[in-house]
Amino acid sequence: MDASSLMGSSSDAPTSGEHRMGTTIVGVCYNGGVVLAADSRTSTGMYVANRASDKISQLTDNVYVCRSGSAADTQVISDYVRYFLHQHTIQSGQPATVKVASNLVRLLAYQNKSMLQAGMIVGGWDKYEGGQIYSVPLGGTILRQPFAIGGSGSSYLYGLMDHEWRDGMTQEEAEKFVVKVVSLAIARDGASGGVVRTVTINADGVKRSFHPGNKLPLWHEELEPQNSLLDILAAGNPDAMVQ
Amino acid sequence: MDGSHANAAAAAAGGGEGTQRTLNPYVTGNSVIAMKYKDGVIMACDTGASYGSTLRYKSVERIKAVGKHSLIGASGEFSDFQEILRYLDELTLSDHMWDDGNSLGPKEIHAYLTRVMYNRRNKFDPLWNSLVLGGVKKGPKGDEKYLGMVNMIGTHFEENHIATGFGNHMAVPILRGEWREDLTFEEAVKLIEKCLLVLLYRDRSSINKFQIAKITTEGSTIYPPYALKTNWGFAAFENPSQGAVGTW
Numbered sequence: 017m018d019a020s021s022l023m024g025s026s027s028d029a030p031t032s033g034e035h036r037m038g039t040t041i042v043g044v045c046y047n048g049g050v051v052l053a054a055d056s057r058t059s060t061g062m063y064v065a066n067r068a069s070d071k072i073s074q075l076t077d078n079v080y081v082c083r084s085g086s087a088a089d090t091q092v093i094s095d096y097v098r099y100f101l102h103q104h105t106i107q108s109g110q111p112a113t114v115k116v117a118s119n120l121v122r123l124l125a126y127q128n129k130s131m132l133q134a135g136m137i138v139g140g141w142d143k144y145e146g147g148q149i150y151s152v153p154l155g156g157t158i159l160r161q162p163f164a165i166g167g168s169g170s171s172y173l174y175g176l177m178d179h180e181w182r183d184g185m186t187q188e189e190a191e192k193f194v195v196k197v198v199s200l201a202i203a204r205d206g207a208s209g210g211v212v213r214t215v216t217i218n219a220d221g222v223k224r225s226f227h228p229g230n231k232l233p234l235w236h237e238e239l240e241p242q243n244s245l246l247d248i249l250a251a252g253n254p255d256a257m258v259q
Numbered sequence: 260m261d262g263s264h265a266n267a268a269a270a271a272a273g274g275g276e277g278t279q280r281t282l283n284p285y286v287t288g289n290s291v292i293a294m295k296y297k298d299g300v301i302m303a304c305d306t307g308a309s310y311g312s313t314l315r316y317k318s319v320e321r322i323k324a325v326g327k328h329s330l331i332g333a334s335g336e337f338s339d340f341q342e343i344l345r346y347l348d349e350l351t352l353s354d355h356m357w358d359d360g361n362s363l364g365p366k367e368i369h370a371y372l373t374r375v376m377y378n379r380r381n382k383f384d385p386l387w388n389s390l391v392l393g394g395v396k397k398g399p400k401g402d403e404k405y406l407g408m409v410n411m412i413g414t415h416f417e418e419n420h421i422a423t424g425f426g427n428h429m430a431v432p433i434l435r436g437e438w439r440e441d442l443t444f445e446e447a448v449k450l451i452e453k454c455l456l457v458l459l460y461r462d463r464s465s466i467n468k469f470q471i472a473k474i475t476t477e478g479s480t481i482y483p484p485y486a487l488k489t490n491w492g493f494a495a496f497e498n499p500s501q502g503a504v505g506t507w
Contacts, residue, residue: 126338130280151316155285157308157338159316174313 034086035060036133038207040169040198041071041082043137044181045162046190049147049218050139053194054082055169055202056210067210076101077222079117079140080215084167085133085154093124093134114140118150118158126156137164141217169201169208176200191216191225199232284336284387286310288321289465290426291332291391292454294438295404295419296447299475300393302332303451305459306484307466314466322472324479326351329365329394330472331372334423335411336387343386346375365394365405369415377413385411389423394474402476422454425462430454444473456487 041054054071057064071083073094079101083090097120101112118138125134138150151157151164163181165173176197185193191214198212212227230241242248286308293302308316321340322332325347333340350371354363363371369392379385389410395402408423409415420434433454442450448471458465467489472481500506 122338126342129338130282153286153310153315155336155338157286157336157341159319161316171313 035065035088036086036207038169038205039071039084039167040173040201040205040208041084041135041137041166042170042173042194042197043082043139043149043151043164044185044190044194045147045149045183046185046187048187049141049216050149051187051190051194051214051216052080052082052137052139053198053212053214054084054167055198055208056213057208058087059207064209069210070213072213072215074098075117075138076105076112076140078111078142078217079114079138080217080222081117081121082137082139082166084135089132089134090136093121093132093136096124097121111142113142113144114138114148114150115142115145118152121150121152122156122158125152125154129154129156135166137166139215139217141219143219147218165197167208169198169205172201172204173197187216187218195227196233199227200235202232203235203238280384282387284339286315286337287387287464288319288334288337288340289462290422290424290430290458291321291334291389292422292426292430292434292451292458293332293391293393293406293420294434294442294447294451295393295406295440296442296444297440298444299395299473300330300404300406301444301447301451301471301473302330302391302393303455303469303471304332304334305455305465306468306470307464308337309464312463314464317466317468318484320470320481322470322481324472324474324481325368325392325394326354327362327478328396328474329363329368329392330474330479330481331368332391332393332423332472334389339386339388340390343372343375343388343390347372364396364398365392365407366396368392368394369405369407369409369417373409373413373415376409376411376415380411380413387411391421391423393421395476397476425458425465426454429457429461433457452487456489459487459489 035058038057038059039055043050043052052072056069058066058069072080074080075098081094100120101117104112121136121138125132135154136152141147149161149164151159151161162183194214195212202208211229214225216223288308289305291304302322304321306319307314308319322330323344325331372390376386391408393406395404406421407417408421420438422430437450455469459467467486468484470484
């Protein structure tokens with residue numbers, strides 16, 4: 017059974033077809049809250065329909081969700097969950113817990129499993145359990161984890177996370193870590209790209225960050241971007257390839 | 260195994276707008292092995308859940324206690340197992356609310372699950388699991404041990420030893436040869452570990468992190484996860500292509 021075909025490629029014509037978020041999404045817990053991160057590429061077949069999408073959507077003041085899979089499906093799911101949580105907050109008189117938010121996501125994903133292609137990571141902070149990350153993959157399983165990865169780009173991250181993940185990072189370490197991790201996936205996954213967006217959620221609130229594509233670290237076989245060849249030549253001593 | 264029967268049925272099921280479907284599983288758990296022993300029932304599985312060929316989740320609990328008298332272990336689609344646990348919560352809660360001094364035993368839970376699984380299958384909308392139900396309850400003849408299984412098409416039976424998934428092929432022959440009525444806890448653990456090890460060697464989707472659980476008249480105990488040592492020290496493993504170049 018090939019699960020990867022569900023996330024990445026589409027058999028539609030190269031520039032039409034449903035909007036999919038190939039995607040790399042990541043969520044990690046650190047010692048005061050959570051950091052969610054995602055790339056920003058939405059593709060229809062081979063064409064990049066949106067190179068600066070926002071795949072991290074707000075569900076409540078303190079809970080956000082990373083979306084991967086079908087753009088339409090995940091947008092509708094987050095819209096419904098936002099709506100339900102809004103009512104829940106009014107009725108209970110206090111912010112919804114991360115557990116409740118993720119279980120609502122799970123409910124929609126599970127009960128409509130035959131119609132949806134949505135892999136989501138729910139992350140947030142509440143006063144009862146602090147920072148929490150819940151994974152809701154295809155099928156509607158729900159699993160709480162210290163960190164979670166998802167989307168087609170996540171295939172390239174399993175080994176990296178096994179090697180480099182540590183519990184109890186500081187906020188700065190966690191933010192640097194997720195940017196590094198998503199940018200490594202972008203380097204290898206055609207369906208991921210663009211900028212890295214991060215959302216940090218803790219007791220003090222929410223902080224959104226933006227890491228543009230041209231500010232990400234360079235990896236193997238990637239070169240320092242230039243304005244033009246002419247600049248290289250002008251600088252003298254270019255690496256001459258052919259005489 | 261699990262998928263083959265339902266796939267044949269899927270070809271026949273047209274399914275119009277709004278009707279349900281025979282799906283593919285996404286996040287799947289592996290084999291569960293269980294057997295009766297002197298004091299009750301012992302059950303074991305690994306703590307992995309795969310996503311296709313990826314060993315995606317490595318700390319998953321696939322054996323849970325149900326009420327006071329039973330253990331349930333599941334292989335197959337994990338989201339369906341989570342839903343089954345919710346159904347069982349409802350069942351055990353209303354049982355408790357009767358407040359009549361009686362509580363559902365493993366035989367009753369097994370019968371309930373069989374009905375759920377079979378009826379879903381008849382609607383071409385199965386819960387994609389193989390469930391193992393074990394427990395001990397006082398009956399007319401004293402403490403009665405119970406062990407049974409039910410799968411996604413509704414096939415169900417009782418046995419002294421059960422294995423699901425790959426375990427059907429690899430563990431059941433071992434159990435048929437070595438199981439006895441009066442196994443002590445230590446002997447049962449050793450026998451189950453023998454089966455777990457063979458599955459670790461030969462089942463591509465298994466991982467080296469296991470959970471063993473037992474249920475006796477005292478109640479259920481689910482032990483913390485642990486790993487087993489594997490043996491690769493055979494001379495024939497070190498240089499297999501020496502005598503026959505190109506061999507595998």
